[in-house]
Amino acid sequence: MIYLFAIPGLILLGAVFNWIKKAPVRGLYIAFFATGILETISLGPLRDKLGLTELAILLTWFAMFFGHSWRNKWQALTHLQKLSLFFLSAFIAVEWISFFINNAIFYGYITGSLVEVLNYTYGAMMVVTVILLVNDFDKLKGCLYGWILGAVVVGFVALWAMTGSAPAWTLDEFTGRISSTMKFENQIPSFIIPILLPTIALVLSRSISSLLRVFLSALIVLMTITMISTGSRTAFLLLIMAFLTFFIIGFIERKNTDLYKGRLGLFLIICCLALSGYVIAVLAAFDGHYSLGKTPSWQRPVVALISGMGENKAFDSTREEQLKVVVNNMDQAMIIGNGPKLYGAKFQMEEIHNTYAGVFFEVGFLGLICFLLFLVSTLYTALYSWKLVTNDFQKLLFSALAAGFFLLLLYGGTMYGLRQRNIWLLAGLLISLHSVCIRKSEDN
Numbered sequence: 001m002i003y004l005f006a007i008p009g010l011i012l013l014g015a016v017f018n019w020i021k022k023a024p025v026r027g028l029y030i031a032f033f034a035t036g037i038l039e040t041i042s043l044g045p046l047r048d049k050l051g052l053t054e055l056a057i058l059l060t061w062f063a064m065f066f067g068h069s070w071r072n073k074w075q076a077l078t079h080l081q082k083l084s085l086f087f088l089s090a091f092i093a094v095e096w097i098s099f100f101i102n103n104a105i106f107y108g109y110i111t112g113s114l115v116e117v118l119n120y121t122y123g124a125m126m127v128v129t130v131i132l133l134v135n136d137f138d139k140l141k142g143c144l145y146g147w148i149l150g151a152v153v154v155g156f157v158a159l160w161a162m163t164g165s166a167p168a169w170t171l172d173e174f175t176g177r178i179s180s181t182m183k184f185e186n187q188i189p190s191f192i193i194p195i196l197l198p199t200i201a202l203v204l205s206r207s208i209s210s211l212l213r214v215f216l217s218a219l220i221v222l223m224t225i226t227m228i229s230t231g232s233r234t235a236f237l238l239l240i241m242a243f244l245t246f247f248i249i250g251f252i253e254r255k256n257t258d259l260y261k262g263r264l265g266l267f268l269i270i271c272c273l274a275l276s277g278y279v280i281a282v283l284a285a286f287d288g289h290y291s292l293g294k295t296p297s298w299q300r301p302v303v304a305l306i307s308g309m310g311e312n313k314a315f316d317s318t319r320e321e322q323l324k325v326v327v328n329n330m331d332q333a334m335i336i337g338n339g340p341k342l343y344g345a346k347f348q349m350e351e352i353h354n355t356y357a358g359v360f361f362e363v364g365f366l367g368l369i370c371f372l373l374f375l376v377s378t379l380y381t382a383l384y385s386w387k388l389v390t391n392d393f394q395k396l397l398f399s400a401l402a403a404g405f406f407l408l409l410l411y412g413g414t415m416y417g418l419r420q421r422n423i424w425l426l427a428g429l430l431i432s433l434h435s436v437c438i439r440k441s442e443d444n
Contacts, residue, residue, distance in 0.1 A: 020063045024070050025133040027060025029146035035421045036150030036191050037181045039169055053421050057126060075135050078434045080381045087374035092124050094367040095340060102339025109345050116341035123424035130428025135435040137394060143429060147195045154180045154191065155222035158229050176297040178229035185230040190411050190422050192223050193238050194404035200246055201400035204260050204267065207393040231297030233304045234414045238407055243271040245403045253399060258392035322352045326361050337364035355412030375409060378427045385433035398433060405430055
């Protein structure tokens with residue numbers, strides 16, 4: 001029976017590879033799309049690390065190796081891009097140093113630790129791949145449209161899950177929290193938030209067609225509903241911050257002729273009314289007693305925030321306890337950390353729900369400083385590129401991308417985000433903006 005699917009699958013894979021080989025950047029389009037589909041099978045020590053994104057990236061690398069057309073269009077790296085890659089390389093180097101030293105003195109967990117450090121190395125390689133292949137605005141838009149199509153899939157599967165007729169893997173059957181095509185509901189915000197702001201920018205731009213504007217407007221509503229359906233406080237707060245951030249973008253871009261400023265004001269008013277209506281609906285429906293598995297997931301974000309601000313401090317103490325472990329053991333391997341994926345075994349704790357605390361605990365101050373310098377240099381490269389670009393449509397989109405990355409970094413304060421592909425791919429896009437600007441100036 002398996003051969004009936006294997007043969008057509010291999011034929012399809014060959015056709016896709018041939019299509020990507022003609023222009024390897026097409027593999028990135030598929031990779032951005034596939035970051036929204038994380039459901040996969042477990043592969044022994046690799047667990048569930050390999051998915052559609054990895055297949056797309058692998059095909060892209062093969063296409064780059066066997067094809068030569070992309071090299072003719074390749075541009076030399078700029079000084080800012082080299083600086084960002086230097087900090088990224090330093091971070092990965094510290095990860096490997098920490099891996100070797102800590103596994104030499106702490107035995108029995110080398111397999112999981114190796115998978116972890118390889119995962120980070122793979123993320124860095126994705127950053128480099130994006131920088132090498134995305135060197136003009138059309139390729140940048142292709143990546144964004146791939147991400148947008150992925151958001152469509154995530155949104156529709158989430159709606160399907162809300163009807164109660166979807167497969168069990170689309171939600172947590174006990175709590176009702178929607179995970180859609182992700183493995184966990186808390187992965188949805190990291191996928192949606194970075195693309196939500198560029199989608200809003202496209203809707204408010206004069207440079208797109210009316211039909212596309214209608215489609216993207218509906219998608220914004222779909223993404224908002226999907227975020228709320230996760231039952232995540234982080235998702236709800238990020239939604240609020242996304243709309244507030246676009247108010248700031250509107251102020252920065254107030255002289256941008258491509259931006260519909262009146263529609264931006266109307267959009268913000270509608271968002272304010274919609275979110276206020278949602279909160280009122282939750283308060284009206286909530287019975288005053290939160291119960292896991294009984295309180296609907298759509299009520300959870302508001303209920304959780306109210307409980308956190310009130311006297312009920314025990315609603316979710318997990319993050320607080322995790323940070324206490326980090327603080328109480330800061331003196332343990334402060335310079336190079338406890339090693340990738342080793343703190344769980346050393347301190348009998350689960351994953352730290354904070355990217356920056358997790359990086360510090362794994363690779364110490366040295367690794368954390370390199371990682372933060374990489375993030376800062378990435379944002380600086382994007383902002384510097386924004387100053388260089390003269391096209392108002394591109395300037396608006398650059399602003400939205402940088403803002404989306406900033407919100408993704410805030411998300412990292414509530415979850416461990418380095419195993420997710422979005423942060424690496426988006427960082428690569430932001431760093432590649434400098435090449436896009438240079439190519440644009442050369443074309444002019």
